[in-house]
Amino acid sequence: MNFSQIWNTANNVASYILGNTREYRTVVLSSGEERFTLPVTPWRYQVQTSQDNHLIEILEVGERLIFGNPKLKRLKFKCFFPAVKHQYPFVVGDVAETSECIALLEKWKENKAPVRVIITDSVVNLNMAIENFNYEEKDGSRDIYYDLSLTEYKDFNTPQANNDKIVDTLSGLKDRPNTDRTVQQISSFVEKAQDILEASKNAYGTWSELQKFTNINNVKNLATRGISSVIKSGGWKW
Secondary structure, three states: OOHHHHHHHHHHHHHHHOOOOOOOOOEEEEEOOEEEEOOOOOOOEEEEOOEOOEEEEEOOOEEEEEOOOEOOOEEEEEEEEOOHHHOOOOOOOOOOOHHHHHHHHHHHHHOOOOEEEEEOOOOOEEEEEEEEEEEEOOOOOOOEEEEEEEEEOOOOOOOOOOOOOOEOOOOOOEOOOOOOOOHHHHHHHHHOOOOHHHHHHHHHOOHHHHHHHHHHOOOOOOOOHHHHHHHHOOOOOO
């Protein structure tokens, strides 16, 4: 066993030792009616959170930030499935053959169904999807070392403001709110805009279509003078 393997094993033993003497932290995964507690608790895990903000450059003004919505959370950790024959004292979860552990996670990954992940005594309690599951045997001990990466799963029926539409029984989605506007209304909203950024928002109802709006109208920058030049050449397109 090389130094790296000794270090990894020591870290996993530490995850067993730390905490009080009666209860140890565990990682519990469940999908449908199935439940699986990782045999050995990873000594480290990482949760990634981010915000979908966008930076734009406005002529003669400078860089500005547009706030976006939160992105899905990501969770990743690494550990190992111990071979049952070793009877390690630091096993705190389910005792199962390594092949059974691998088969279960691969099945959940391919089932296209969310997996609930709970790390006891922590803030992690998330509905997630398995993105990557990589495993290998390194030292001939029959222990299987793995890396697991998951992404948060949210269903499509999250309540939205002013959307009390009934869920369609076939698609599982809500009807879209009625936001139809006439061409005359959109044109009026766009021409009242103070700059290209506001014109894009008025045309599509969202900041996310800014690039599309500027490309269609061949607007080279976000300067206010861009509006007058487009109006003179025949009006806006969207």
